[in-house]
Amino acid sequence: MESAFxxxxxxxxxxxxxxxxxxxQLRFHLFATSPSEEQDLLLQRILxxxxxxxxxxxxxxxxxxxxxxxxxxxxxxxxxxxDGSPRSExxxxxxxxxxxxxxxxxxxxxxxxxxxxRVNSENGLEGPTDDGYSWRKYGQKDxxxxxxxxxxxxxTYRLVQNCWATKQVQRSDDDPTIFEITYKGTHxxxxxxxxxxxxxxPEKQEVKHSSHEHQLEQPNQTLLNFRTNLRVATxxxxxxxxxxxxxxxxxxxxxxxxxPISGLVDxxxxxxxxxxxxxxxxxxxxxxxxxxxxxxxxxGTPGYHQSESDIPEIISxxxxxxxxxxxxxxxxxxxVELDQDFPFNTSGFFR
DNA sequence: GATATTTGACCGGT
DNA sequence: ACCGGTCAAATATC
Numbered sequence: 001m002e003s004a005f006x007x008x009x010x011x012x013x014x015x016x017x018x019x020x021x022x023x024x025q026l027r028f029h030l031f032a033t034s035p036s037e038e039q040d041l042l043l044q045r046i047l048x049x050x051x052x053x054x055x056x057x058x059x060x061x062x063x064x065x066x067x068x069x070x071x072x073x074x075x076x077x078x079x080x081x082x083d084g085s086p087r088s089e090x091x092x093x094x095x096x097x098x099x100x101x102x103x104x105x106x107x108x109x110x111x112x113x114x115x116x117x118r119v120n121s122e123n124g125l126e127g128p129t130d131d132g133y134s135w136r137k138y139g140q141k142d143x144x145x146x147x148x149x150x151x152x153x154x155x156t157y158r159l160v161q162n163c164w165a166t167k168q169v170q171r172s173d174d175d176p177t178i179f180e181i182t183y184k185g186t187h188x189x190x191x192x193x194x195x196x197x198x199x200x201x202p203e204k205q206e207v208k209h210s211s212h213e214h215q216l217e218q219p220n221q222t223l224l225n226f227r228t229n230l231r232v233a234t235x236x237x238x239x240x241x242x243x244x245x246x247x248x249x250x251x252x253x254x255x256x257x258x259x260p261i262s263g264l265v266d267x268x269x270x271x272x273x274x275x276x277x278x279x280x281x282x283x284x285x286x287x288x289x290x291x292x293x294x295x296x297x298x299x300g301t302p303g304y305h306q307s308e309s310d311i312p313e314i315i316s317x318x319x320x321x322x323x324x325x326x327x328x329x330x331x332x333x334x335x336v337e338l339d340q341d342f343p344f345n346t347s348g349f350f351r
Numbered sequence: 352g353a354t355a356t357t358t359g360a361c362c363g364g365t
Numbered sequence: 366a367c368c369g370g371t372c373a374a375a376t377a378t379c
Contacts, residue, residue, distance in 0.1 A: 137356060139371060152370070156355095168370090 110164075110185040119177045133187060135167060147173045155189055163189035 023046045135153035143150045148171035155163040165187040172178035 136354090138373095140356095140358075141369065141371095144368065150369085154371095166370095 112182065112184045114180060114182045116172070117179045117181060118175075119179065131181075133165070133189075143170070146170065148176070155187060157189040161189035163187050165189075 134156040136156045136158075137151055137153050139152035140149050141152070150168055150170045152166065152168055154166040155161075157163045165183065165185045167184065168182040170180045170182070172180060
């Protein structure tokens with residue numbers, strides 16, 4: 001019945017796969033010669049983009065039926081994190097059930113992935129670094145059986161851009177230099193070009209519940225201190241269907257997870273999924289729905305002097321009703337049903 | 352004064 | 366009832 005779509009799908013996948021292969025080859029050659037960090041990173045990002053595109057296609061296609069035969073090769077984002085360490089993560093694919101946060105106010109199942117970050121510094125206190133997004137801590141809890149409390153962060157721009165990404169940071173019991181960071185949800189905000197940290201000071205975001213709290217104030221400093229390595233993917237919530245074998249985006253990643261640190265913040269980062277979906281339109285053109293504009297004006301600044309909880313309510317209600325911001329796209333999105341998981345209401349840019 | 356963090360209270364799931 | 370996650374008032378920081 002959807003033969004046309006199927007055809008397009010295959011073609012798309014094919015094209016993307018080819019592109020990715022070429023990029024891999026190029027990268028291979030590059031490694032043989034004189035790998036400059038920036039070049040490598042660029043390729044890294046190119047590959048990552050391909051990965052994302054493929055992943056999205058697959059995801060949207062399978063939508064609920066686990067992988068549709070394709071291994072959910074799953075990293076929706078760059079495989080390099082700010083601190084230069086590779087990351088891999090697993091998503092729980094079951095995020096198709098929360099249409100809008102507003103109604104249930106329960107962000108039940110979202111893409112969730114965990115990474116472990118080892119902190120290098122001798123005293124290893126600062127916690128994992130800036131991951132390119134700015135977070136706001138909203139809670140801390142002692143967890144049963146855990147030595148260290150768990151910290152809860154959410155995206156600073158939740159109100160302004162209706163971004164519902166959150167993360168939890170838990171210091172490992174036995175190895176205090178290891179932090180386990182669980183990301184939940186994807187960023188729909190656009191703080192991607194945040195190589196320059198926003199005024200909100202995202203840097204010291206990570207726990208400082210340790211007795212010592214001499215946090216370095218400069219992000220770059222911090223970055224340098226945490227040339228963390230070791231990323232372990234885990235987390236695949238309640239999705240039994242998901243094949244255990246998700247793999248790294250590209251085989252290269254698995255082999256060389258020592259990507260050189262560079263000052264760059266990968267632009268796709270955690271928001272991969274959402275930003276992905278948005279990207280065809282968002283990244284270049286900043287159109288976006290009128291509703292979005294209202295939202296933006298609404299909050300004004302990332303302040304929340306007015307009981308935070310109402311605003312998102314309004315916003316998402318708004319957003320969920322105006323569900324067709326994407327007008328002129330050529331891709332048959334309607335068949336893919338993208339809107340399920342990812343709030344399109346996000347604004348491309350907050351200005 | 353605006354924004355971020357801290358921390359006890361609250362709430363929902365199990 | 367317990368536990369993890371979130372809220373929100375109080376407090377800290379800029």
